[in-house]
Amino acid sequence: MGTDKTTRDPISCAVITGGHGYDVLNFHRFFRSLAGVDAYIQHMDDFASARASVRDGYDVVLFYTMLMDGPADDGGPWYAGRPKTALGRLGETEQGIVFLHHAILAYPQWPVWSEMVDIRDRSFGHHPEQTLRVEIASPEHPITRGMNAWEMADETYMMEEPGADSEILLTADHPSSMRAIAWARMYRQARVFCFQSGHDNLTWANPGFGETVLRGIQWAAQRI
Numbered sequence: 001m002g003t004d005k006t007t008r009d010p011i012s013c014a015v016i017t018g019g020h021g022y023d024v025l026n027f028h029r030f031f032r033s034l035a036g037v038d039a040y041i042q043h044m045d046d047f048a049s050a051r052a053s054v055r056d057g058y059d060v061v062l063f064y065t066m067l068m069d070g071p072a073d074d075g076g077p078w079y080a081g082r083p084k085t086a087l088g089r090l091g092e093t094e095q096g097i098v099f100l101h102h103a104i105l106a107y108p109q110w111p112v113w114s115e116m117v118d119i120r121d122r123s124f125g126h127h128p129e130q131t132l133r134v135e136i137a138s139p140e141h142p143i144t145r146g147m148n149a150w151e152m153a154d155e156t157y158m159m160e161e162p163g164a165d166s167e168i169l170l171t172a173d174h175p176s177s178m179r180a181i182a183w184a185r186m187y188r189q190a191r192v193f194c195f196q197s198g199h200d201n202l203t204w205a206n207p208g209f210g211e212t213v214l215r216g217i218q219w220a221a222q223r224i
Contacts, residue, residue: 012057014060016065066105119161131151147211152203154203155199167185168180182195
């Protein structure tokens with residue numbers, strides 16, 4: 001990360017996709033709507049094949065991936081770069097890390113990913129088109145401070161809860177959802193924010209979701 005940035009500069013955020021389809025138009029519109037965030041949406045191949053100085057230059061790396069195999073530096077096409085090396089560098093600096101929705105599920109057999117999201121067993125069940133009430137579990141955290149509970153439509157996951165190293169920020173009491181909806185932690189030198197939500201534009205258009213993503217990026221970037 002650069003040392004000459006100020007809190008007035010836009011937050012540069014690499015938004016990494018791959019392994020799961022999504023509504024491209026509304027996804028781009030959502031990230032364009034986040035005030036003070038310059039979002040650079042790119043496939044994992046583009047991120048992994050970029051120079052290390054480019055990857056390190058983002059304030060935050062946000063994952064919206066669901067790549068299930070690997071990652072591996074060898075055996076892939078030339079344009080895929082060296083994803084294991086690129087991802088293995090995460091946490092070596094204070095560059096923020098955000099995991100959104102199905103990115104929490106990616107690389108299920110890779111212990112590094114499990115450590116970053118703080119869920120050891122990431123086997124899961126998913127339930128589309130649920131309506132849940134999101135409650136504030138940690139009202140003093142910078143991401144959730146001053147926020148109120150809200151209702152949201154989304155796809156939910158049933159899986160193991162985050163470990164003791166995570167601070168649970170948002171919860172839901174729903175028969176088809178894990179209790180933790182959002183949590184924050186440290187991974188090596190980096191702030192990490194995980195948000196279970198974000199399946200499609202029904203969720204992206206929800207003001208509570210948008211505010212949470214924005215604050216999560218700001219917190220990961222050490223702006224709040």
